[in-house]
Amino acid sequence: MTEIILEYISKILSNEQLEDELQAEDDLLGGGILDSLGMMKLILFIEEKFNVKVPPEDMTIENFMTVDHITTYLNKK
Amino acid sequence: MISTFPQSLKAAALKHPKHTAFRCGSTDISxxxxxxxxxxxxxHLCSIGVKKGDKVGVYMNRCIETSIAIYGIMKTGAAYVPIDATLPLTRVAYLLNDCxxxxxVSIPLLNRKHSALAAYQTPLKSILGSSAELNIDSTTxxxxxxxxxxxxDEVNIEADDLAYIMYTSGSTGFPKGIMHTHYSGLNYAKLSINHFNLTNDDILANHAPLHFDxxxxxxxxxxxxxxxxxxxxDAHTKMPTSLANLIATEKITLWYSVPLALVQMLQTGILEQLDLSALRLVLFGGEVFTNKYLSELMHLLPKPSFYNIYGPAEVNQCTSYHVKNPPEDKTILPIGKVWEDTDYLIFDKNDQNVADGEIGELLIHSTTxxxxxxxxxxxTKKSSYNQTFENSFRIYHRTGDLVRIDDAGELLFMGRNDRQVKIRGYRIEIDEIEACIAQNNEVSEVAVVIVETIEKEKEICAIIIKKENSTLSDKDIKTFCKAQIPVYAVPQRIEFMDSFPRTGSEKIDRNRIIEMLTK
Structure with missing residues (x-):
């Protein structure tokens, strides 16, 4: 799961040319990796790929700050 | 009498020393x-040689240090120059050279960029707020x-001295720096306070990054x-649910942003569950707010006053429109009337006043x-118009925005007289994107157009004629652009053609291209 999300972000969404490989603990929100539309696309991707529904109230910093946070959140569902 | 920004801060520190000036995340500064x-x-800046008239860059994400940086720089008599932390480094290097x-002045979060930047040919001598190992000076x-x-106290700052320079997209392919003085910047602050009755009880939400006017x-x-x-x-701007919660927990009284941020919060569907009773003003500007969404938002939040704000960065704000009722689907929401200390003209192509109700270019004269x-x-000369009177003259700024007056005397925005567009509030010169792509060795010819997607979003589309034997892909073009221009200006859609449709005068027929793309 972690690998799939990491690959999608690095290949499709990232705004910046990443110097190093994206890590699961990298902050997706604080830096320039994703913008707000990129985050929306990521959530759509996750919903389709893992067949889950992310309700609006779950779209928070706490659940989406890093890929680690995302997988923790998805595993709880 | 407050006539400079350092005086403004000193006065606040004397009057309300313990009051919170800025808050970001869990950090407060009184x-x-x-x-x-x-x-x-x-x-510190003075000790390393910064003096009145210099320009100092502020290279940061949204953080508490932005407030320290801009007022600290202005206290030396220098002007601050905000630099978008997400810009490609070649573009940052361009700004450093141009200005x-x-x-x-930066933050350790950008350490890796500091190291990379130090390798570029620029006038840069030091980076403050960096903990990277650099071949130039750095200070934590x-x-x-x-x-x-x-x-x-020895620094004698006058109202007419430069306070900041804000860069915006330029049609030549390079950004241009808009110079504001303590006078124009402070007048904007004063007019805003009067217009919206701001007091020390207000809690303002600042959603825009520092490089955005x-x-x-x-x-x-x-x-x-x-x-x-x-x-x-930055994290809140990307997570609308957290952003909406922030308005409630911070008891925000004044919100000001581009419409997109409000639309995103609206779409979370959680606004009705929150206590937003402190919110008394919702200001939006930068681009047109779709009536449907504005209407929904106003129904959801009946208490606050909604204002449509208009003004190019060259004059800060200059008009506002108090939206009293949720707009109907077909109406054009006015940009309203000019505020205090501001006059306007509406000119035709020959610099003559248009007849009432006719469309013309808006010119603004203001203390801002x-x-x-x-x-x-x-x-600067090209964008100014001097109106001479017997003993005096007035300088107007030519906005390039087309407007007309409606029957109620309100101004309506009718588009541009050039190829500037606003996408998600960002001001973009289409010519700049074309100039960027044209630099690619494998590109023979390029045309950039804006198309509307099915979801009514504006999308930048580049149509390219490749050189013979070129294997250029759409991904190559995007990567090429990302290294040169801001990410919001990078075309989302790339199409390749063998030839362009042309008008009778052999110009690229962009309208025809748009038709072909939206078919």
């Missing part, structure tokens, strides 16, 4: 602390906050009113007008 820390930053910036924030304060409300009017400005973190474009006298 007016007293802000005054002291900016004295330290200014002292002759020798010192950057801890060092700065250990600086003993020099006597800064909308940020001047929070950073300038906030301290002048001794109010609290909440700097919205910029001093000019940095290092570009020609463009």
């Amino acid at each position: 007016y007293n602390q802000l005054d002291e820390k900016t004295d330290q930053l200014a002292s 002759e910036i020798e010192h950057l 924030w801890d060092d700065i906050f250990n600086t003993s304060i020099h006597n800064l 909308i940020s001047t409300l929070g950073y300038f009017a906030g301290p002048l009113a001794c109010a609290t400005t909440v700097i919205v973190t 007008r910029m001093k000019g474009y940095w290092n570009n006298l020609e463009l």
